[in-house]
Amino acid sequence: MPHGYTSESSSTIAGSAAAVWEALTNPDLAREYFWGAQVATTWEEGSPITFQGEFKGTRYLEKGTILEFTPERTLRYTHWSDLEGIPDVPENYRTWTFQLHGQGDSVRLSVSEENIPTEPQKLRSGEFWREVLTTIKRIVEPT
Template sequence: MTEQSAMTTVQVSASPAQVWQALTEPEQIRAFMFGADVDTTWQPGSPIAWRGEYEGRAFADTGTVLEVDPGIRLVVTHYSPLSGRPDTEENHHRLVWSLRDDGESTQVTLEQTLLEGEDAEEAQQNWATVLGQLKEHVERG
């Protein structure tokens, strides 16, 4: 079976270092990711947890940090109990954040693996919202 994914890209008028800080500092994550509190050490193999409330529903999502290449690439797994699926490896998304230095700006690409039955267009729209909020947050300074 071929792995399906959804991909979204945004251009941010900031350096990769500035974007990286926004992706990895809890207070900055909270500012662009629907108020989520993130807890992790950002060390490969360490757990990561996102907690908060989205559209009136509390969430407590979990995952594992897989790869960390500061300013270039961040890979984590993600599981949400709100999915209604059991917490098994095949029900975890893989999220790949890639940063490309374009001189005056940084291209940020987010790729999410899709689980069986998930809609790529819906996932792309969700991540487009997050990346738009990331762009706005970083460019505001």
């Protein structure tokens, strides 16, 4: 059964939708904002996505399925992490959605995480996404 919490964050990034999209879908760039995780996927709807890395000395595997891939507009996939210590069953997967909205010479990048089980986890999720968006902004914006 789905859980009731959703986390939402957004940031305005000076740059093109193409540059923001590249940051979202290039595994080398994703490694920068996902704390060194190796991201692997074909980006085709219905295909798997995996994240592998090490967090505080513990190796982890996170995985999901690409639900929507509309270049320079929407990226949506499910996500489950073995770090959470919960069973790998459909009801424990969260949905991560990235949406890009052009605003002249900038892009509004919004991210939501759905199906969060508890309010404290929702708060942690908000902190996580704020850090991710700050790093994506640093990657994309010219120096």
